[in-house]
Amino acid sequence: MLQTSARLLELLSLLQLRRDWTSAQLAGRLDVSTRTVRADVSRLRTLGYPVDARPGVAGGYRLAAGTAMPPLLLDDDEAVAVAVGLGAVATQRLGVEETSLTALAKLEQVLPARLRRRVEAVRAATSVVARTEPPLDxxxxxxxxxxxxxxxxxxxxxxxxxxxxxxxxxxxxxxxxxxxxxxxxxxxxxxxxxxxxxxxxxxxxxxxxxxxxxxxxxxxxxxxxxxxxxxxAAWKYRALVLVHASAAAVAAKIPVPVDIEEVDESSCRVELGSDDPDQLALWMTQLDVDIEVIDGDELAVAFERLAARCRRTAGGAAPTSSSA
The missing domain is CATH 2.30.30 (SH3 type barrels.)
Incomplete structure (x- = not known):
């Protein structure tokens, strides 16, 4: 009886692992006959697990959605990942904080001590910045x-x-x-x-x-x-600039997709924009390459304001030969 129960748990774990299994595949993984697989599937159905069967040579089994949530089998890493994930969701403004906490309480109640220590270690080493966005429905x-x-x-x-x-x-x-x-x-x-x-x-x-x-x-x-x-769609200001760096190097430095047109091995044209040309100018200085504004008067003026601000910050000191 104990051997049969262990095999049922292994069969359930396999059915939860992927969507479709043939009888032969399950028999091979469990080291039993296809007849035993059919008998074990029947036992799972009596326990409330909705296992669908497809007839024929290419037929097999899959775990379907039922009228109630059956127990899930998780390995150690999966259990820790779910517990950490539920804890993280509970700290966010997603509108499911209370539900996440109740699900986490149920999971932690059955976690072995060794896994609870792993979850606590992750929490102790992690800090979360609170979001300012409204909760998602x-x-x-x-x-x-x-x-x-x-x-x-x-x-x-x-x-x-x-x-x-x-x-x-x-x-x-x-x-x-x-x-x-x-x-x-x-x-x-x-x-x-x-x-x-x-x-x-x-x-x-x-x-x-x-x-x-x-x-x-x-x-x-x-x-x-x-x-x-x-x-x-979010850009209020648009600009076209010539960047004196390769297209690949520029693409690696820009975190969001933009239109980059290669000019030669050491330069490219980039179309980009922002709600605020001053913020765009400041951000583009962080590319740490030479830039020429081809089209975009607002951006060109923003660079002038930024340069004047930097000169005032430096106290009006004349540039050295190295900085020039």
Whole structure:
């Protein structure tokens, strides 16, 4: 009986490890016959685990979603990761602090002493900077994710940056997380084009039930596409500069995607922008390379103001030969 119980736990762990298994694969991993696998699957079903079976030569088993949450099997590293993650979520303004704490309490109650010590060691060595953003409504995020998974058209109210509201009708394609914010890449049916929406500005309407066939994304790298769209949409000031460094070196120093056009091995043109030209000028000095402003009067004036400020800070001292 003990051997059978241990095998059931191992079988459950395998089913939770990946989505699909054939009978032969499970039999090989458990070192039993396929007949024993079928019997063990039946035992799991009696314990409340919804194991689906597919008939035929290519058939097999998968652990499906059920009406209740069955117990999960975690190895040591997984258990520590979940405990640390729940603790981190509980300190953030995501709107699920209380739920995270109750889930963490349940997990820590059954953690072996050796794993509790590992979790405490991570906590003792870690500090978290509190966020200033408003909490994320996880019900909105869940509704959007469900529409993406089900290929279901999504209607929602959307608050634009200026504060005006409008209704949108979309085919949701992909969620992208960038820092504390979530973005939705979707095909806008009214505008017949791709659009990017901030999830915290969305208010989903009732499910439409209308299915759609996913379209090819505008580019293979969805994250890069969304970041570029979000960055450019937020720019109030735009500028084109000539940077006296290779395109590869500049791309490595700029943390967000921008348009970089190679001129030669030692120079490139970069289009970028910001809400504040003075902040942009200050940030570009941190590239530690020579820069020429090709197009962007606001940025050129901002560099003049920055240079004057630096001269005043230096007390008006004449530049030395080395600094020149």
């Amino acid at each position: 996880l019900s909105v995020l869940g509704a959007v994710a469900a529409a993406i998974r089900g290929h279901e058209r999504l209607r929602f109210g959307y608050t634009k940056p200026g504060g005006s509201e409008e209704a949108r009708h979309t085919e949701p394609q992909r969620l992208v997380s960038w820092g504390p914010l979530w973005y939705l890449l979707a095909w806008d049916l009214d505008r017949d084009d791709w659009r990017v929406f901030r999830v915290d500005r969305m208010v989903p309407h009732a499910p439409t039930g209308a299915r759609f066939r996913p379209r090819p994304t505008p580019q293979d790298d969805v994250v890069d596409y969304v970041v570029r769209r979000v960055s450019k």
